[in-house]
Amino acid sequence: MIWTAGMAAQHQLIQAIPARWKAKRNVRERCAPIILDTYDGTLFARGTFLIAYPGDPTTLEALGVPSFRAETAERPVPGEPVPAAVTAIVESCHPLARSLGDWTLLDHGEIYEVRQNFAILNEDEKTVCHCRARTFRRTPHSKGVTGWACSQLRGYEDEAEQLLVSIAIGSPFGREHGDTGRTISRSISRGIGPGTVGTTAPPIEASYLLARAPLADGVPAVERDTPAFTAVSLLAHHIVTRADRYRDGVVDDRDPEALHQFRVNLRRARSLISLLKSVFEPSFRRTIGSELREIMSVTNRLRDLDVHLHDEAMLRGAIPNMLVPGFTRVFKRLREERERERERVRGYLRSDQYMSSIDTVKSLLMTSEAEGANGGAKPIAFTLQRAIRRRYQAISATVASLNEHSEPEQLHDLRVSCKKLRYLLEFFPTLLRSKGAKETVRDLKKLQNLLGAYNDLSVQEAFLLNQVDGMRDDTNVAMAIGAAYAQKAGEREDLAEKCMAAARSFCSIARGERIAHLVLWGKR
Amino acid sequence: MKTVALFSIKGGVGKTAAAVNLAYYAAEKGKRTLLVDLDPQSSAGFYCRVRPKSRARGRSLLDGRKHVVSLVRASDFANLDVLPAPRGFRNLDRHLDHESDKRRRLTPVFKRLGREYDRIIVDCPPHFGLLAENVFVAADTILVPVVPSVLSTRTLEQLVAFFADRSLRPERIVPFFSMVDRRKRLHRESVEAGQAPGSPFLSTIIPNSSVVERMGVERKPLLAYAARSRAAVAFLDLSAELETRSIL
Numbered sequence: 001m002i003w004t005a006g007m008a009a010q011h012q013l014i015q016a017i018p019a020r021w022k023a024k025r026n027v028r029e030r031c032a033p034i035i036l037d038t039y040d041g042t043l044f045a046r047g048t049f050l051i052a053y054p055g056d057p058t059t060l061e062a063l064g065v066p067s068f069r070a071e072t073a074e075r076p077v078p079g080e081p082v083p084a085a086v087t088a089i090v091e092s093c094h095p096l097a098r099s100l101g102d103w104t105l106l107d108h109g110e111i112y113e114v115r116q117n118f119a120i121l122n123e124d125e126k127t128v129c130h131c132r133a134r135t136f137r138r139t140p141h142s143k144g145v146t147g148w149a150c151s152q153l154r155g156y157e158d159e160a161e162q163l164l165v166s167i168a169i170g171s172p173f174g175r176e177h178g179d180t181g182r183t184i185s186r187s188i189s190r191g192i193g194p195g196t197v198g199t200t201a202p203p204i205e206a207s208y209l210l211a212r213a214p215l216a217d218g219v220p221a222v223e224r225d226t227p228a229f230t231a232v233s234l235l236a237h238h239i240v241t242r243a244d245r246y247r248d249g250v251v252d253d254r255d256p257e258a259l260h261q262f263r264v265n266l267r268r269a270r271s272l273i274s275l276l277k278s279v280f281e282p283s284f285r286r287t288i289g290s291e292l293r294e295i296m297s298v299t300n301r302l303r304d305l306d307v308h309l310h311d312e313a314m315l316r317g318a319i320p321n322m323l324v325p326g327f328t329r330v331f332k333r334l335r336e337e338r339e340r341e342r343e344r345v346r347g348y349l350r351s352d353q354y355m356s357s358i359d360t361v362k363s364l365l366m367t368s369e370a371e372g373a374n375g376g377a378k379p380i381a382f383t384l385q386r387a388i389r390r391r392y393q394a395i396s397a398t399v400a401s402l403n404e405h406s407e408p409e410q411l412h413d414l415r416v417s418c419k420k421l422r423y424l425l426e427f428f429p430t431l432l433r434s435k436g437a438k439e440t441v442r443d444l445k446k447l448q449n450l451l452g453a454y455n456d457l458s459v460q461e462a463f464l465l466n467q468v469d470g471m472r473d474d475t476n477v478a479m480a481i482g483a484a485y486a487q488k489a490g491e492r493e494d495l496a497e498k499c500m501a502a503a504r505s506f507c508s509i510a511r512g513e514r515i516a517h518l519v520l521w522g523k524r
Numbered sequence: 525m526k527t528v529a530l531f532s533i534k535g536g537v538g539k540t541a542a543a544v545n546l547a548y549y550a551a552e553k554g555k556r557t558l559l560v561d562l563d564p565q566s567s568a569g570f571y572c573r574v575r576p577k578s579r580a581r582g583r584s585l586l587d588g589r590k591h592v593v594s595l596v597r598a599s600d601f602a603n604l605d606v607l608p609a610p611r612g613f614r615n616l617d618r619h620l621d622h623e624s625d626k627r628r629r630l631t632p633v634f635k636r637l638g639r640e641y642d643r644i645i646v647d648c649p650p651h652f653g654l655l656a657e658n659v660f661v662a663a664d665t666i667l668v669p670v671v672p673s674v675l676s677t678r679t680l681e682q683l684v685a686f687f688a689d690r691s692l693r694p695e696r697i698v699p700f701f702s703m704v705d706r707r708k709r710l711h712r713e714s715v716e717a718g719q720a721p722g723s724p725f726l727s728t729i730i731p732n733s734s735v736v737e738r739m740g741v742e743r744k745p746l747l748a749y750a751a752r753s754r755a756a757v758a759f760l761d762l763s764a765e766l767e768t769r770s771i772l
Contacts, residue, residue, distance in 0.1 A: 125743075126573035127600045154605060155577065155597025 129160035228279045228383040229376030237365040239269040256306040278375030291357045302341040319483040326480025385519035391421040392515045399503045415451035457492040525638035529663035533679040535650040537669045538702035540567040543647035548745035549763040551604035555642040561609040563649040569608030572599045582612030620654040630658035665771045669702035672714030700726035728762040
């Protein structure tokens with residue numbers, strides 16, 4: 001049994017339990033392979049609750065059947081879930097601490113349930129423990145409570161116990177974000193281990209990870225002659241919904257990847273709407289665009305900080321050891337700023353303002369076809385082909401203008417153009433010639449990787465220069481930044497030539513012809 | 525319970541790969557299977573990502589039957605457990621030499637393990653010593669992978685002669701061709717000779733394939749990551765043939 005409860009929270013809970021039960025059973029008994037935890041340290045606790053007894057994995061099964069009534073509650077029978085009228089344990093949203101010890105609480109009302117099976121792996125990536133978890137939420141976005149049942153594999157009892165304790169302490173699902181927690185969190189997020197092959201349940205944090213499934217999952221079916229407005233609206237709605245599914249991950253700050261994916265999906269939705277803009281009325285497009293831009297702008301700084309902090313080890317490794325201590329102050333300041341930004345973003349994503357923005361976007365995208373512009377009635381294949389061709393022409397024009405005197409901004413523009421072309425090729429894969437699209441995407445990826453690396457170096461340079469401001473008095477900082485800057489500038493110049501060569505090889509006559517006939521009009 | 529040991533005096537003939545894949549196949553079939561790694565290189569354990577417990581010693585295998593059970597660890601695959609070899613197993617011969625019944629000391633150990641498992645697959649070290657003798661006594665079948673080469677075939681003959689010397693039943697020795705490269709004339713001829721009527725060799729031939737070597741990278745049985753490869757199909761055929769002969 002893993003014990004993560006705060007004593008104050010347990011005390012509150014114990015106070016709320018009828019005295020006769022307490023006499024019968026010691027609620028602090030440690031006997032069950034169940035961990036209870038809330039995601040963010042609070043739990044909505046109001047109304048009638050099902051209180052399941054500790055020590056019984058079947059309680060989790062029983063939780064899926066909330067058919068108990070308080071008035072029929074009798075003395076608890078060990079091994080069976082116990083219904084009870086524990087009215088108003090606390091008022092709503094009262095912090096019950098991160099954990100509730102052995103007890104499982106479940107609101108009787110309508111709930112959202114996420115079932116998850118996953119494996120906990122050790123450093124050898126060997127499964128040491130199989131876990132089944134169920135998360136219950138009042139609404140898809142509300143806080144949840146999770147019940148876990150873990151079965152340790154034979155011979156790995158001690159190791160599994162240690163890892164589970166680390167999870168509890170590191171709290172990858174909670175507010176804390178210590179190193180241990182993150183390590184374990186990564187282990188967990190590898191999903192179902194080979195020992196549970198055949199399990200259909202999604203891996204841990206389904207609400208978060210499901211959104212990381214390939215885009216094809218659940219993408220609305222689109223035919224060649226589907227009106228462009230319908231096709232684009234449906235897909236944009238799907239992408240925005242996906243982005244919204246990462247919201248919990250961002251709020252809980254489980255993993256920087258959640259914020260990244262949140263933003264990537266929003267960016268894709270924006271690109272889709274702007275690249276196929278003939279489909280929408282300008283006012284319609286502007287409204288959606290401004291809402292999405294606003295949401296993204298709130299998270300800009302936090303994402304930048306995540307990227308800079310992610311680069312910390314690499315930057316430290318890029319300069320001589322004696323200069324490394326100069327970075328300590330820099331990154332300490334960044335971490336402090338990240339904490340502030342995280343709170344700000346969390347507040348925003350929980351606010352009515354965010355909900356209103358996302359609802360506005362979704363509802364607009366669900367409006368009828370009649371709201372579309374003239375171009376919206378044309379078949380999607382036609383609109384897509386035209387957009388792909390134009391985007392390729394834009395890339396070709398940029399590439400033609402590149403030379404050794406080109407400004408870094410030109411390579412940046414080229415990167416953006418490539419990204420947009422790739423989005424276009426990935427939005428409606430069923431409408432494209434599979435082989436040609438795959439080849440183009442593959443070559444685009446190679447080019448993008450180079451351009452991305454170039455852009456990363458530019459961003460790092462700008463970041464380093466910014467850090468000098470306000471720390472000019474600190475010689476150590478200046479020396480560390482100076483050394484890293486010189487290193488990065490040299491690397492960037494080398495990379496620029498490679499980028500140009502790759503871009504020129506990407507744009508060819510043959511490629512242009514392939515691009516011109518990429519969309520399927522007749523048979524495949 | 526059936527105990528099958530993979531043995532060859534020669535190293536690098538595919539004992540461990542065969543042991544791991546046969547064990548995986550049996551487990552997939554729903555049989556409770558234990559893969560016992562007696563080779564101190566611990567390759568079978570490595571393939572299954574199972575490390576020996578830190579407290580495991582060479583003598584642990586001999587220190588009481590209950591103690592043996594505590595060395596067993598679950599693999600990542602249903603029904604398949606592994607008894608990984610700690611480094612101390614290199615001294616097993618020395619430990620056995622001090623035992624009273626040194627040629628049959630492992631028999632009760634396997635019997636104890638057999639209470640929990642339907643199949644026990646033993647991966648032996650390439651060494652002719654007391655440990656090997658114990659396995660010969662305890663196992664129902666000795667599977668011998670033979671690379672179609674002179675030296676490998678000679679080791680098979682030596683093994684048969686050893687069984688005769690010790691009055692062990694030689695019919696329990698079941699050889700099969702392993703790591704066969706059909707581009708080589710010698711391999712082709714050896715296989716043809718081995719498949720002649722009356723030959724003790726199994727009809728299944730395990731080809732030499734790089735996908736088998738990848739087991740060390742994937743750290744999984746071949747059937748778990750390249751089930752459609754030629755080598756994986758050969759291991760399936762081998763398992764099926766052993767099943768038909770009531771060996772596995």
